[in-house]
Amino acid sequence: MWKKEVARDLLALGSWVFYILVIGRALIKPYRPFADQIIIAGLIVIILGLVFRRFDFDDYVSRGLVLIFFTSIFYETLVYTLFASAVGLLLVFSSYFIKRDAKRIVIGFIIGGLAIFAGHYGALASAKLF
Numbered sequence: 001m002w003k004k005e006v007a008r009d010l011l012a013l014g015s016w017v018f019y020i021l022v023i024g025r026a027l028i029k030p031y032r033p034f035a036d037q038i039i040i041a042g043l044i045v046i047i048l049g050l051v052f053r054r055f056d057f058d059d060y061v062s063r064g065l066v067l068i069f070f071t072s073i074f075y076e077t078l079v080y081t082l083f084a085s086a087v088g089l090l091l092v093f094s095s096y097f098i099k100r101d102a103k104r105i106v107i108g109f110i111i112g113g114l115a116i117f118a119g120h121y122g123a124l125a126s127a128k129l130f
Contacts, residue, residue, distance in 0.1 A: 003097070004097075006094070007094035007095075007098050008094075008098070010087070010090050010091045010094040011091060011094050011095060011098070013064055013067070013087065014059070014060030014062070014063040014064030014067070014091055015063070016063070018063075018067070019042060019063050019067065022038060022071070023035060023038050023039060023042070031074070033123050033127060034070060034073075034074045036119075036122070037119040037120060037122075037123040038067070038070055038119065039119075040118055040119040040122040040123055040126075041066045041070070041115040041119030042063070042066070042115070042119075044114060044115040044118040044119065045062050045063060045066065045112070045115045048111045048114060048115070049062075052107070052111070055104075055107050056101075056104055056107075057104055057107035057108045058105045058107070058108035059111075060091070060095060060108070061091065061092060061095055061109060061112060062108045062111045062112035062115060063112070064088055064091045064112070065088065065108075065112030065115075065116065066112055066115050066116055066119065068084045068087070068088040069116050070116070072084050072085070
Protein backbone atom coordinates (compact mmCIF):
# COMPACT_ATOMS: atom_id res chain seq x y z
CA MET A 1 0.00 0.00 0.00
CA TRP A 2 2.78 2.46 0.90
CA LYS A 3 4.43 1.80 -2.48
CA LYS A 4 1.41 3.12 -4.37
CA GLU A 5 1.27 6.17 -2.11
CA VAL A 6 4.94 6.96 -2.75
CA ALA A 7 4.38 6.40 -6.48
CA ARG A 8 1.47 8.87 -6.49
CA ASP A 9 3.56 11.38 -4.52
CA LEU A 10 6.36 11.14 -7.08
CA LEU A 11 3.89 11.62 -9.92
CA ALA A 12 2.65 14.77 -8.21
CA LEU A 13 6.01 16.33 -9.09
CA GLY A 14 4.78 16.31 -12.69
CA SER A 15 1.39 17.82 -11.86
CA TRP A 16 0.14 21.16 -13.11
CA VAL A 17 -0.05 22.37 -9.51
CA PHE A 18 3.66 21.77 -8.94
CA TYR A 19 4.46 23.14 -12.40
CA ILE A 20 2.64 26.40 -11.61
CA LEU A 21 4.37 26.54 -8.23
CA VAL A 22 7.76 26.48 -9.99
CA ILE A 23 6.63 29.21 -12.40
CA GLY A 24 5.39 31.32 -9.50
CA ARG A 25 8.72 30.99 -7.72
CA ALA A 26 10.60 31.92 -10.89
CA LEU A 27 8.50 35.05 -11.32
CA ILE A 28 9.08 36.30 -7.76
CA LYS A 29 12.77 37.20 -8.18
CA PRO A 30 12.23 37.46 -11.26
CA TYR A 31 14.30 34.85 -13.05
CA ARG A 32 13.05 35.88 -16.44
CA PRO A 33 14.81 33.47 -18.84
CA PHE A 34 14.02 30.50 -16.58
CA ALA A 35 10.37 31.54 -16.24
CA ASP A 36 10.11 32.06 -20.00
CA GLN A 37 11.50 28.60 -20.67
CA ILE A 38 9.09 26.92 -18.26
CA ILE A 39 6.07 28.87 -19.51
CA ILE A 40 6.82 28.25 -23.20
CA ALA A 41 7.46 24.55 -22.55
CA GLY A 42 4.21 24.29 -20.58
CA LEU A 43 2.26 25.84 -23.43
CA ILE A 44 3.85 23.37 -25.85
CA VAL A 45 2.85 20.45 -23.61
CA ILE A 46 -0.72 21.75 -23.64
CA ILE A 47 -0.77 22.32 -27.40
CA LEU A 48 0.81 18.96 -28.24
CA GLY A 49 -1.52 17.30 -25.76
CA LEU A 50 -4.48 18.69 -27.67
CA VAL A 51 -3.03 17.87 -31.08
CA PHE A 52 -2.00 14.32 -30.14
CA ARG A 53 -4.91 13.62 -27.81
CA ARG A 54 -5.55 10.25 -29.41
CA PHE A 55 -2.13 8.97 -28.29
CA ASP A 56 -3.10 9.30 -24.62
CA PHE A 57 0.40 10.26 -23.45
CA ASP A 58 1.65 10.47 -19.87
CA ASP A 59 1.57 14.21 -19.28
CA TYR A 60 3.05 13.83 -15.79
CA VAL A 61 6.22 12.45 -17.36
CA SER A 62 6.24 15.27 -19.93
CA ARG A 63 5.96 18.02 -17.33
CA GLY A 64 8.36 16.28 -14.96
CA LEU A 65 10.97 16.01 -17.71
CA VAL A 66 10.59 19.72 -18.50
CA LEU A 67 10.98 20.73 -14.85
CA ILE A 68 13.97 18.45 -14.30
CA PHE A 69 15.75 19.76 -17.38
CA PHE A 70 15.20 23.47 -16.81
CA THR A 71 15.76 23.45 -13.05
CA SER A 72 19.00 21.53 -13.61
CA ILE A 73 20.18 24.19 -16.06
CA PHE A 74 19.05 26.93 -13.68
CA TYR A 75 20.90 25.60 -10.63
CA GLU A 76 24.02 24.62 -12.61
CA THR A 77 25.24 22.07 -10.08
CA LEU A 78 26.06 18.44 -10.69
CA VAL A 79 24.66 17.40 -7.31
CA TYR A 80 21.25 18.91 -8.06
CA THR A 81 21.26 17.52 -11.61
CA LEU A 82 21.99 14.00 -10.32
CA PHE A 83 19.34 14.34 -7.61
CA ALA A 84 16.71 15.69 -10.02
CA SER A 85 17.57 12.99 -12.57
CA ALA A 86 17.17 10.27 -9.93
CA VAL A 87 13.79 11.72 -8.94
CA GLY A 88 12.85 11.82 -12.64
CA LEU A 89 13.70 8.15 -13.04
CA LEU A 90 11.63 7.36 -9.97
CA LEU A 91 8.78 9.36 -11.50
CA VAL A 92 8.95 7.23 -14.66
CA PHE A 93 9.10 3.98 -12.66
CA SER A 94 6.20 5.21 -10.53
CA SER A 95 4.13 5.85 -13.62
CA TYR A 96 4.83 2.33 -14.83
CA PHE A 97 4.23 0.93 -11.32
CA ILE A 98 0.72 2.35 -11.16
CA LYS A 99 -0.05 0.51 -14.39
CA ARG A 100 0.44 3.18 -17.01
CA ASP A 101 1.24 1.75 -20.41
CA ALA A 102 4.89 1.95 -21.50
CA LYS A 103 3.76 3.45 -24.82
CA ARG A 104 2.09 6.35 -22.96
CA ILE A 105 5.29 6.94 -21.00
CA VAL A 106 7.47 6.97 -24.14
CA ILE A 107 5.13 9.39 -25.89
CA GLY A 108 5.24 11.54 -22.74
CA PHE A 109 9.03 11.58 -23.02
CA ILE A 110 8.84 12.60 -26.67
CA ILE A 111 6.36 15.41 -26.00
CA GLY A 112 8.45 16.55 -23.02
CA GLY A 113 11.54 16.58 -25.22
CA LEU A 114 9.78 18.67 -27.87
CA ALA A 115 8.57 21.05 -25.16
CA ILE A 116 12.14 21.39 -23.81
CA PHE A 117 13.41 22.19 -27.31
CA ALA A 118 10.68 24.78 -27.86
CA GLY A 119 11.09 26.26 -24.39
CA HIS A 120 14.83 26.62 -24.73
CA TYR A 121 14.89 28.14 -28.19
CA GLY A 122 11.67 30.10 -27.70
CA ALA A 123 13.12 31.80 -24.61
CA LEU A 124 16.32 32.62 -26.53
CA ALA A 125 14.28 34.15 -29.35
CA SER A 126 12.11 36.17 -26.95
CA ALA A 127 15.22 37.45 -25.14
CA LYS A 128 16.52 38.83 -28.44
CA LEU A 129 13.21 40.51 -29.20
CA PHE A 130 12.73 42.13 -25.81
